[in-house]
Amino acid sequence: MLYIKKYTGVFKRSLFFLKRVIFFLSILIFTASSYSLENVTTSRDSYVSSGISDARVLIPFFADDTTSSSICGLVYNGLTKVDKDLTIIGDLAERWEIDDGGLLITFYLHKNVKWHDGTPFTARDVRFTYETILDPETGCPYISNYKDIKDIEVMGPYTVRFRYAQPYAPALLKFSMGIIPQHLFERVKDIRGSSYSRNPVGTGPYRFLRWESGEYIILEDNPDYFVHAPYIERYVYRIVPDQAVQFLELVSGGIDSMELNPYQFRYRSSTPQFEKKIEKYQYLSHSYTYIGYNLKDPLFDDRRVRQALSYAVNKKEIIEGVLLDLGEACTGPFLKGSPYYDEEAPGYEYDPVKAGALLKEAGWRDADGDGVLEKGGEEFRFKIVTNQGSQVREDVAAIVQNQWAKLGIKAEVQVVAWSAFLDQFIDKKNFQAVILGWTIPIDPDSYSVWHSSSAAAGGLNFISYSNRRVDQLIEEGRRVFDPAGRSEIYRDIHRRIALEAPYTFLFFPYATPAVQKRFKGIEPAPAGIGYNFIEWYVPENDVKYKF
Amino acid sequence: MFVVMHLAPGDPASIRYGLNPDVSESARAHFSKMYDLDKPVLIQYLLWMKRFVSLDFGKSLIDDRPVIARILARLPATLLLQVCSLLVIFCLSIPIGIISALKRNSLFDRVMTILVFIGYATPTFWLALLLILLFGFKLEWFPISGMSPWYTAYLDSFARCKDLLWHLVLPVAATAFGGLAALSRYTRSSMIEVLGENYVLTARAKGLSERRVVMVHVLRNALLPIITILGLTLPALISGSFIFETIFAWPGMGRLGYEAIMGYDYPTVMGVGVMATILTLLGIFLSDVMYAVVDPRIRFGKRQ
Numbered sequence: 001m002l003y004i005k006k007y008t009g010v011f012k013r014s015l016f017f018l019k020r021v022i023f024f025l026s027i028l029i030f031t032a033s034s035y036s037l038e039n040v041t042t043s044r045d046s047y048v049s050s051g052i053s054d055a056r057v058l059i060p061f062f063a064d065d066t067t068s069s070s071i072c073g074l075v076y077n078g079l080t081k082v083d084k085d086l087t088i089i090g091d092l093a094e095r096w097e098i099d100d101g102g103l104l105i106t107f108y109l110h111k112n113v114k115w116h117d118g119t120p121f122t123a124r125d126v127r128f129t130y131e132t133i134l135d136p137e138t139g140c141p142y143i144s145n146y147k148d149i150k151d152i153e154v155m156g157p158y159t160v161r162f163r164y165a166q167p168y169a170p171a172l173l174k175f176s177m178g179i180i181p182q183h184l185f186e187r188v189k190d191i192r193g194s195s196y197s198r199n200p201v202g203t204g205p206y207r208f209l210r211w212e213s214g215e216y217i218i219l220e221d222n223p224d225y226f227v228h229a230p231y232i233e234r235y236v237y238r239i240v241p242d243q244a245v246q247f248l249e250l251v252s253g254g255i256d257s258m259e260l261n262p263y264q265f266r267y268r269s270s271t272p273q274f275e276k277k278i279e280k281y282q283y284l285s286h287s288y289t290y291i292g293y294n295l296k297d298p299l300f301d302d303r304r305v306r307q308a309l310s311y312a313v314n315k316k317e318i319i320e321g322v323l324l325d326l327g328e329a330c331t332g333p334f335l336k337g338s339p340y341y342d343e344e345a346p347g348y349e350y351d352p353v354k355a356g357a358l359l360k361e362a363g364w365r366d367a368d369g370d371g372v373l374e375k376g377g378e379e380f381r382f383k384i385v386t387n388q389g390s391q392v393r394e395d396v397a398a399i400v401q402n403q404w405a406k407l408g409i410k411a412e413v414q415v416v417a418w419s420a421f422l423d424q425f426i427d428k429k430n431f432q433a434v435i436l437g438w439t440i441p442i443d444p445d446s447y448s449v450w451h452s453s454s455a456a457a458g459g460l461n462f463i464s465y466s467n468r469r470v471d472q473l474i475e476e477g478r479r480v481f482d483p484a485g486r487s488e489i490y491r492d493i494h495r496r497i498a499l500e501a502p503y504t505f506l507f508f509p510y511a512t513p514a515v516q517k518r519f520k521g522i523e524p525a526p527a528g529i530g531y532n533f534i535e536w537y538v539p540e541n542d543v544k545y546k547f
Numbered sequence: 548m549f550v551v552m553h554l555a556p557g558d559p560a561s562i563r564y565g566l567n568p569d570v571s572e573s574a575r576a577h578f579s580k581m582y583d584l585d586k587p588v589l590i591q592y593l594l595w596m597k598r599f600v601s602l603d604f605g606k607s608l609i610d611d612r613p614v615i616a617r618i619l620a621r622l623p624a625t626l627l628l629q630v631c632s633l634l635v636i637f638c639l640s641i642p643i644g645i646i647s648a649l650k651r652n653s654l655f656d657r658v659m660t661i662l663v664f665i666g667y668a669t670p671t672f673w674l675a676l677l678l679i680l681l682f683g684f685k686l687e688w689f690p691i692s693g694m695s696p697w698y699t700a701y702l703d704s705f706a707r708c709k710d711l712l713w714h715l716v717l718p719v720a721a722t723a724f725g726g727l728a729a730l731s732r733y734t735r736s737s738m739i740e741v742l743g744e745n746y747v748l749t750a751r752a753k754g755l756s757e758r759r760v761v762m763v764h765v766l767r768n769a770l771l772p773i774i775t776i777l778g779l780t781l782p783a784l785i786s787g788s789f790i791f792e793t794i795f796a797w798p799g800m801g802r803l804g805y806e807a808i809m810g811y812d813y814p815t816v817m818g819v820g821v822m823a824t825i826l827t828l829l830g831i832f833l834s835d836v837m838y839a840v841v842d843p844r845i846r847f848g849k850r851q
Contacts, residue, residue: 048697053806056610064564139581141564144571192611209700213620214798216697236697241793241802244676245692248684254691419557419811422565427558441568448568458572547701 043221045538046234046545047519050255052241054214058200060178061133061140062192067237074219074235074533075116076178076202079107079126084525084532086338086442088172092121092179092203102167102481107175109158113226115181116207123160127152128182130162138191145174167479169486170443178202205230205534214239231537232519234545250278250514253544257515262324265512278514281524284337285511288330289393289437291384291400291504292463297432299382304362306501310348311355312407313400319507322395326512330505332494333438333446337526339483340444340490345498355407366408373408381410386435387421393435396506400435426462434463444490447474450497465502518542548820549595552813553588559608559811560584582608582814595817604821605814609807614818618800622822624694625792625799628718629784635723636730636780641773643727644734648742649761659731667728671787675721675794682717689717692796718795722787726780733776737769744768770841778834782827 055068060076063069081091090096093107113121130152133140148171150163164171181201188194200208205227206219219235238255240246247264249255251274260269260280269280293300293309300306315329331347334340364373364380373380384401386393397413404411411433416425425431438449448454451474452466470493477489498505513529515522521536522529538544560579564570579585582605583594598605604614643663647656683691690696694714699707741747742765750764751757788801800819807815838845 046698054610064567064570136577139574139577141567141570141574141578143574145569197611212695212697212798213617214802215694215796218697218700238693238697238796240692240796241806242692242796245679245794245796248679249691252684252687252691254693254696417557418565419555419562422561423556423558426566427561436566438566438568458575460566460568545698547698 043223043229043231043233044540044546045232045518045543046236047232047533047536048236048238048254048256050238050240050246050249050258052239052243052246054239055211055217055237057192057197058208058211059180059191059197061129061138061142061180062197064141070530071217071219071237072178072200072202073204074206075200075204075208076180077113077204078176078178079109080172080175082173082176082442082527082531084523084527086335086526091176092126093175096172098481102169102479103164104161105164105171105175106155106159106161109160110226111158113203114224115183115203116201116222117181117184119181119183121179121181121203122157123154124157125179125182126160127154128186129177129179132180132185132191133177142174142177145170167481169478169481170445172481173443178204206235209234225534227534230534231521232533235533253277253516256519257513260512260514262322262326262509262512265326265514266324269514277517279517279522280512280514281522281529282326282510282512283524283526283528284328284335284508286335286440286442287437288333288440288508289396289435289506290330291396291506292434292436293502293504294429294432294434294462295464295466295502296429297382299380299432302362303500304358305364306504307348308355308358308362308407309404309409310501310504311351311358312404312409313348313504313506314350314403315506316350317403318396318399321399322392323507323509327507327509330507332498332505333440333449333503334444334490334494335440335442335526336508338444339487340494342491342494342498345491345495346501347498348501348504352407359407364408371408372410379410380408381412382432383412383414384433384435385414385416385421385425385431387418388415389418392509393437396435400504427458429457429462429464444486445474445478446490446493447478450474450493463502465497465500467496467500470496518544549592549813549817550588552808552811552816553591555811557811558584559813562811563608582606591813595814599817599821604818607807607815608812609810609815614814617803617815618818618822621798621800621803624797625785625788625801628715628722628788628792628797628799629781631715631719632722632726632784633777633780635719636726637777639723640727640729640731641734643731644773645738645761645766647731647735648738651739656735663728663731666724666726669725671721671725672790672794674724675718675791678717678721679794690714692794694797718791718797721795722784722791725787726784729776729780730773733773734769737772738765741765741769767841771838774834774837774841777837778830781830782823785823785826 051067053065053067055071056065057063057068058071058075060072063072077092079091079093080088083089092109092113094110095108097106107126109123115121130146130149132138133143133146134149136143148165148168150165153161155161184196184201185191188196198211205222205225207222209218209220211217216239217237221230221233223229240249240255243261246255246258247268250258265280293306319325319327319329328336329347330336331345332341359373364375366373368374384397386397394415401411401413425434448460450461450465450470452461452471454461455464455466473489473493477486480486480489511528518538519536520539521532523532525531560575563578564575583591595605606612607614607617643659647659650656679691682688690713695707695711699710747760747764750760785801788799789805792799792802793805800822804816804819807819
């Protein structure tokens with residue numbers, strides 16, 4: 001909008017301000033590729049996105065599934081958000097100040113923001129939201145992200161200050177949680193059960209219109225949105241539970257976007273019908289797949305053994321075979337391309353010779369010549385478990401099983417239904433090796449997965465990784481706000497974890513969304529494609545839905 | 548059913564929040580406590596029974612809404628689909644059965660026999676996908692999936708009804724095809740049986756028209772076993788709808804049940820189970836009433 005305002009302004013004032021014309025023209029040249037010369041200030045058409053499951057609850061701090069979160073992201077705003085390069089920027093907050101070494105965070109809010117019902121948004125809404133989250137009676141699943149907040153003070157109608165018990169650097173990103181309106185919720189006793197959980201009122205670019213369970217959710221544009229009114233009039237989320245049917249709907253135009261799987265991306269999308277109407281995008285998804293070794297198991301005690309297992313895995317072959325080349329090799333727990341990911345960390349390029357040498361060094365030999373390594377009379381055999389329902393992980397299991405077998409390591413694959421997998425294997429730490437994936441949060445804080453205290457029962461450090469230096473670094477990373485200092489800390493963590501090889505880090509898959517070509521203004525970035533949805537538009541002649 | 552659900556390994560809290568680094572252990576505990584999942588299964592069952600007698604099915608573990616509200620929101624879609632397919636089954640299979648019986652071993656009889664058995668043997672979900680691919684995708688005659696698309700929210704009610712009928716065609720065709728076999732074969736065999744009865748011979752001897760003999764004397768007597776089958780078709784259709792509604796993105800109760808099972812949503816699974824039982828009983832009750840309508844001997848309270 002910023003650009004467009006300037007651009008329409010050109011024609012009004014150009015005769016008088018020649019200098020400004022030149023300035024604006026230079027901007028125009030830069031933006032000409034993304035904005036056609038057409039006027040896109042009016043909102044039109046509808047964008048029909050799709051997913052396999054329905055939303056659950058449209059209150060931001062209860063949303064615990066991707067559908068609910070993405071709808072909440074359009075209806076509500078947080079104090080902060082991330083831009084296309086995943087840098088933290090203000091959302092409802094115009095700016096903020098961090099004082100007392102991170103103990104005080106003061107947010108200065110935008111002044112022209114209104115709730116969808118017309119009531120002005122103020123700092124009291126912010127305090128109300130976080131007080132509600134911190135009330136244990138509310139039952140917010142994310143309460144632990146805010147537990148260090150000591151008190152919240154409204155300094156003025158548009159200023160709010162958070163006091164922390166101890167510095168907590170991930171806080172800034174945690175403040176991206178959507179703010180709810182105090183004037184509607186203060187009288188509500190049971191927020192989860194209230195009507196607002198299905199009829200949300202927020203400050204976001206889209207207003208809630210209608211939700212038919214199991215069918216669709218309709219959002220309409222908010223013409224008073226404080227950044228600018230969105231250019232697409234309606235955002236519709238359609239639930240199509242079967243992925244094959246979803247694909248047919250996409251090609252025939254019933255939906256405007258979906259997430260393709262590698263097979264659809266490679267082999268089903270080259271028909272003329274598809275290519276004429278639909279654009280494919282690809283970018284690194286914020287997740288990785290790994291093989292985790294239970295460090296409590298004596299078999300994986302020796303670092304050389306774990307390194308050998310990693311050297312023996314041909315990641316390239318896996319990415320080609322399983323993801324049809326739609327992914328990149330992974331060496332550590334942070335997002336590739338982010339400041340926290342160290343490209344120099346040990347990557348365990350496929351090297352069976354080195355793997356063999358390391359195993360020999362650790363005392364594993366095939367003495368009886370049966371093709372299986374032994375040590376002290378024990379054969380190198382173990383069980384690798386993964387969950388049912390993920391073809392990718394099952395395929396990975398089959399490939400690594402084969403790759404390890406070449407070195408004389410016998411791995412037996414067991415595929416278990418997700419719930420039983422969590423209950424019987426992960427929570428009880430009752431496994432030898434697992435194939436799993438993590439989503440990579442935008443904030444690099446890795447306490448819950450890599451800190452030794454998270455190895456307690458039910459914790460996510462179920463492989464029982466414990467390294468005192470890494471613990472210290474993780475704790476330090478929570479205290480340091482300075483971006484350069486933080487990136488150094490997490491790069492260090494990355495190198496240390498990679499060296500010890502508690503996981504064989506496998507790959508980052510690509511996210512592969514497809515969108516109808518009539519939508520313009522899409523710019524894939526590390527943040528994906530949805531981050532600038534309010535800049536998307538449909539040229540006047542391509543509008544599909546007119547009511 | 549309660550025991551079976553709880554026997555399956557897994558914990559709703561870990562299904563809902565499993566492996567999410569942002570969700571604390573205390574939040575999971577809070578969730579389990581809120582739904583009494585921390586109590587022994589027997590106690591949970593008694594609590595469920597206690598609520599059940601006051602017709603309270605509890606709240607869903609997936610979206611925290613009352614189960615009864617979730618089911619009632621989905622029930623009309625399922626009933627609409629099932630009633631329509633029952634009507635189609637009824638209207639097609641009885642004539643098929645009658646004609647097959649009258650022209651036994653004719654070409655029509657043979658073709659129909661093969662056809663209905665193909666229908667019976669075809670997995671519904673596969674047939675559904677084929678129909679979608681051919682009539683929805685390739686030929687674009689009918690919509691691919693859904694019941695009433697989002698844009699109908701902007702249309703008047705007449706256009707909405709028309710659109711709904713349009714969306715019904717493929718799902719009804721797919722369910723009805725599989726249901727033809729039982730009913731048409733039963734009609735055929737009981738017609739054949741009745742055709743050999745003495746009173747049919749009498750009717751013909753009286754010089755009644757063949758049409759009257761078949762439609763009044765034979766069909767009415769042949770209807771009894773057919774009604775039994777009809778009463779039993781409804782539960783079969785409902786159980787079939789679990790997978791089927793998922794494919795067509797039909798917002799019905801079967802899909803709700805399927806999603807509930809996948810999400811370890813005990814209260815909803817139980818609720819859907821109870822509702823399916825009620826519908827089955829209702830089907831049996833209806834067929835009992837129809838016996839009485841068809842067969843005067845079964846009527847009650849009129850004995851003098």
